[in-house]
Amino acid sequence: MAKPFILISNDDGPDARGLHSLIKVAKEFGDIVVVVPEEGQSGKSHSITVKHPLRVREIPRSDDVIFYVVSGTPVDCLKIALDQLLDKKPDMVLSGIIHGSNSAISVMYSGTMGVVLEAGIHRIPAAGFSLLNHTYDADFTLSEDIIRMVVPKIMENSLPEMVVLNVNIPDINPEDFKGIEVCRQTFGVWQGEFEKRQDPSGNPYYWLTGYFENNEDGTPNTDEYVLKRNKVAIVPVKPDLTDFNSLQIMSEWSFND
Amino acid sequence: MAKPFILISNDDGPDARGLHSLIKVAKEFGDIVVVVPEEGQSGKSHSITVKHPLRVREIPRSDDVIFYVVSGTPVDCLKIALDQLLDKKPDMVLSGIIHGSNSAISVMYSGTMGVVLEAGIHRIPAAGFSLLNHTYDADFTLSEDIIRMVVPKIMENSLPEMVVLNVNIPDINPEDFKGIEVCRQTFGVWQGEFEKRQDPSGNPYYWLTGYFENNEDGTPNTDEYVLKRNKVAIVPVKPDLTDFNSLQIMSEWSFND
Numbered sequence: 020m021a022k023p024f025i026l027i028s029n030d031d032g033p034d035a036r037g038l039h040s041l042i043k044v045a046k047e048f049g050d051i052v053v054v055v056p057e058e059g060q061s062g063k064s065h066s067i068t069v070k071h072p073l074r075v076r077e078i079p080r081s082d083d084v085i086f087y088v089v090s091g092t093p094v095d096c097l098k099i100a101l102d103q104l105l106d107k108k109p110d111m112v113l114s115g116i117i118h119g120s121n122s123a124i125s126v127m128y129s130g131t132m133g134v135v136l137e138a139g140i141h142r143i144p145a146a147g148f149s150l151l152n153h154t155y156d157a158d159f160t161l162s163e164d165i166i167r168m169v170v171p172k173i174m175e176n177s178l179p180e181m182v183v184l185n186v187n188i189p190d191i192n193p194e195d196f197k198g199i200e201v202c203r204q205t206f207g208v209w210q211g212e213f214e215k216r217q218d219p220s221g222n223p224y225y226w227l228t229g230y231f232e233n234n235e236d237g238t239p240n241t242d243e244y245v246l247k248r249n250k251v252a253i254v255p256v257k258p259d260l261t262d263f264n265s266l267q268i269m270s271e272w273s274f275n276d
Numbered sequence: 277m278a279k280p281f282i283l284i285s286n287d288d289g290p291d292a293r294g295l296h297s298l299i300k301v302a303k304e305f306g307d308i309v310v311v312v313p314e315e316g317q318s319g320k321s322h323s324i325t326v327k328h329p330l331r332v333r334e335i336p337r338s339d340d341v342i343f344y345v346v347s348g349t350p351v352d353c354l355k356i357a358l359d360q361l362l363d364k365k366p367d368m369v370l371s372g373i374i375h376g377s378n379s380a381i382s383v384m385y386s387g388t389m390g391v392v393l394e395a396g397i398h399r400i401p402a403a404g405f406s407l408l409n410h411t412y413d414a415d416f417t418l419s420e421d422i423i424r425m426v427v428p429k430i431m432e433n434s435l436p437e438m439v440v441l442n443v444n445i446p447d448i449n450p451e452d453f454k455g456i457e458v459c460r461q462t463f464g465v466w467q468g469e470f471e472k473r474q475d476p477s478g479n480p481y482y483w484l485t486g487y488f489e490n491n492e493d494g495t496p497n498t499d500e501y502v503l504k505r506n507k508v509a510i511v512p513v514k515p516d517l518t519d520f521n522s523l524q525i526m527s528e529w530s531f532n533d
Contacts (some may be wrong), residue, residue: 065321066349067382072473072481092323094385101480102469124397125321127515128351136517140381140465172529180487181463182519199531206438208397212359224329225356230303253531255522258384260393261460262439264514272429274456274510 023049023174026100026109026143029117030060030093030130033078033086037116037258040159041148042084044114044166048174052109054100056130057088061116061119063130064184065137066092071098093130097137111173112138115148115186116162118155122187122242123231132185136258139183144173146184151246161193165251168199178255185254189246197249203221205241207233280431282307283357283366283400286374287317287350287387290335290343294373294407297416299341301423302370305431306509307340311357313387314345316378320387322394323349330356350387354394368430369395372405372443373419375412376454379444379499379509380462380488393515396440401430403441408503418450422508425456435512442511446503454506461511462498464490 074090114134121129131147138145212229242252331347371391378386388404395402469486499509
């Protein structure tokens with residue numbers, strides 16, 4: 020059997036240490052092509068570049084990994100890889116390992132998960148890996164072991180069409196790890212989001228900041244709850260925003276009377 | 277009873293004709309504040325600006341509409357409005373009217389729907405309106421009537437927490453209009469996405485283009501199907517990507533054996 024062909028992307032760009040941890044582990048499972056944004060693209064969600072064209076550059080490597088950087092968003096990376104750069108469709112897309120959380124409502128803002136959800140749209144099995152430590156020199160030892168546990172499960176089992184995985188890993192010592200739990204996205208909202216400053220001319224400008232307010236604190240089987248208990252949280256996600264419950268409710272709104 | 281306080285945003289920027297149609301109609305229902313991106317922000321999805329600060333500028337008006345432009349994404353506009361610009365939480369958020377479709381999978385890439393989903397995260401009733409005509413001088417007559425039909429229904433009825441509406445309007449003469457249908461997001465994928473060109477130095481660059489491939493053509497109660505039949509398609513959407521069906525399936529993956 021041919022080795023699986025794995026496409027790797029991220030939203031932290033080519034020089035993130037987490038990316039190189041993911042490449043190292045993914046090489047144990049298949050042939051690798053990397054397509055990442057030239058620059059860090061935090062908070063880019065599912066955005067695409069429509070107003071200007073993209074450039075692609077190949078970065079030479081001393082191993083057999085093929086490595087491209089793209090002057091766009093994470094979702095651009097996957098789109099241009101599938102349409103222009105690759106001879107065949109990847110068997111799997113992996114994104115990460117991100118320095119920072121993509122749990123709870125952050126999945127909506129995440130470029131890392133943008134790539135993974137775009138893989139879902141293209142019916143490619145995919146997972147995004149995020150470590151709850153945003154520092155440059157975060158320790159990815161546990162994260163690497165988690166990837167070794169999750170990737171074979173994706174290969175062995177099949178998920179419903181378009182379903183992909185959001186894997187968040189607590190920032191703990193490997194000996195404190197309490198297992199993996201499949202769970203749902205926690206609801207919550209970012210609060211106190213902007214810091215107002217004045218420039219030297221006295222004009223205001225605003226920096227995004229703030230804190231996450233968990234609206235479901237203490238609710239079992241939500242990703243935030245799971246992470247706080249030293250477990251890895253895996254949320255199966257799908258690029259479908261329809262609220263099916265509301266379809267029923269709204270059938271009685273009688274717009275057309 | 278106080279007049280409803282309505283926040284209006286979009287992703288086409290301050291000079292889109294559809295925005296001014298929406299303002300005109302929304303004034304019939306409440307007091308209006310407009311907070312839109314300084315520049316058009318198509319395809320920005322749920323993205324936020326994290327790497328540089330934002331600027332806000334108020335645009336003078338001859339009526340009582342308060343009008344701000346923000347140097348960021350559509351979602352930035354709503355966040356900075358709630359956190360910095362407004363004295364009170366809006367009773368409703370309306371986005372649009374967009375020159376172009378946000379039906380089917382395009383809801384994932386849409387900045388217009390980014391704002392609307394962000395309103396959902398903040399528990400504010402909201403709807404995005406898109407006309408299936410991307411030209412500058414599109415005719416918004418039917419769209420204006422649709423807004424007059426939909427806004428009162430949102431005020432009269434309550435939707436489940438965080439659920440907001442994606443309203444797409446076919447590009448037809450008002451006399452051909454066949455009613456409103458509440459339906460789900462169509463699955464599909466954009467194909468043939470990039471056009472490769474050469475710059476004067478002979479180096480390649482890539483423009484995003486392509487066509488939408490409907491994977492569910494002919495399936496009733498999907499938004500693309502509804503729109504093709506001269507109806508307005510309303511999809512109730514929620515900022516929740518969890519696939520609950522897969523939670524069940526994955527409970528048998530036994531990661532921890």
